[in-house]
Amino acid sequence: EDQVTQSPEALRLQEGESSSLNCSYTVSGLRGLFWYRQDPGKGPEFLFTLYSAGEEKEKERLKATLTKKESFLHITAPKPEDSATYLCAVQAGTNAGKSTFGDGTTLTVKP
Amino acid sequence: EPEVTQTPSHQVTQMGQEVILRCVPISNHLYFYWYRQILGQKVEFLVSFYNNEISEKSEIFDDQFSVERPDGSNFTLKIRSTKLEDSAMYFCASNGQPNSPLHFGNGTRLTVT
Numbered sequence: 578e579d580q581v582t583q584s585p586e587a588l589r590l591q592e593g594e595s596s597s598l599n600c601s602y603t604v605s606g607l608r609g610l611f612w613y614r615q616d617p618g619k620g621p622e623f624l625f626t627l628y629s630a631g632e633e634k635e636k637e638r639l640k641a642t643l644t645k646k647e648s649f650l651h652i653t654a655p656k657p658e659d660s661a662t663y664l665c666a667v668q669a670g671t672n673a674g675k676s677t678f679g680d681g682t683t684l685t686v687k688p
Numbered sequence: 689e690p691e692v693t694q695t696p697s698h699q700v701t702q703m704g705q706e707v708i709l710r711c712v713p714i715s716n717h718l719y720f721y722w723y724r725q726i727l728g729q730k731v732e733f734l735v736s737f738y739n740n741e742i743s744e745k746s747e748i749f750d751d752q753f754s755v756e757r758p759d760g761s762n763f764t765l766k767i768r769s770t771k772l773e774d775s776a777m778y779f780c781a782s783n784g785q786p787n788s789p790l791h792f793g794n795g796t797r798l799t800v801t
Contacts (some may be wrong), residue, residue, distance in 0.1 A: 592692065598701075604704070604736040607702045608787040609787045609788075611789055611790075613792075618794075618795075619794050620692075620779050620781075620792030620793050620794045620795050621731065621765040621779070621792050622792070623789070623790065623791065626788070626789055644780075664731065666790075668787050674719050674721065674736045674738075674743065674744075674783065674786040674787070675721075675733050675736055675744055676723075676733060676790060677733065678730050678732070679730065680729075685708070
């Protein structure tokens with residue numbers, strides 16, 4: 578069974594204080610690892626897809642990286658508007674389309 | 689930008705009643721999904737649907753649940769006899785091909801009393 582574990586559960590940062598979120602996964606045949614952002618009362622919003630170890634993607638203050646066992650979401654100089662829950666999900670094996678999600682990391686950025 | 693729309697945004701029902709949650713996926717997408725999120729818990733897969741049939745379903749998706757694509761645009765989730773534990777946020781999602789990112793709607797909050 579595919580497993581996704583995210584840490585920390587919650588992260589509080591000062592504006593401008595860079596940090597990283599972790600997503601560890603155990604799957605059989607990774608097809609893709611996805612990062613989503615979820616605001617309260619809303620559906621997850623897609624951020625990045627990573628398909629193979631060593632791959633990196635970047636968008637504004639966010640950068641996602643992937644190894645064979647984990648992914649990191651690096652947040653550089655965060656702003657209050659980056660406050661949200663960040664979800665990691667994997668698609669694996671022959672279960673095309675089915676995504677297994679982690680519990681998420683709730684990020685709060687204080688001005 | 690095209691988006692997935694879900695109605696209603698909030699549904700309150702009594703235990704034992706039937707509910708239908710509605711979704712309009714992105715028009716050129718071929719794969720459709722339902723996920724649910726119980727308050728404070730992770731997003732859980734319920735079912736995937738492709739080419740007018742269920743591709744995969746989870747253990748949660750028992751005989752009380754069904755999905756349908758009644759026309760070219762709508763995708764529905766029916767719960768025949770709701771239980772208290774069905775209270776959750778239900779998200780519809782779609783994508784154009786497997787292993788591509790999911791596009792989620794903003795969910796229907798189902799409250800069973």
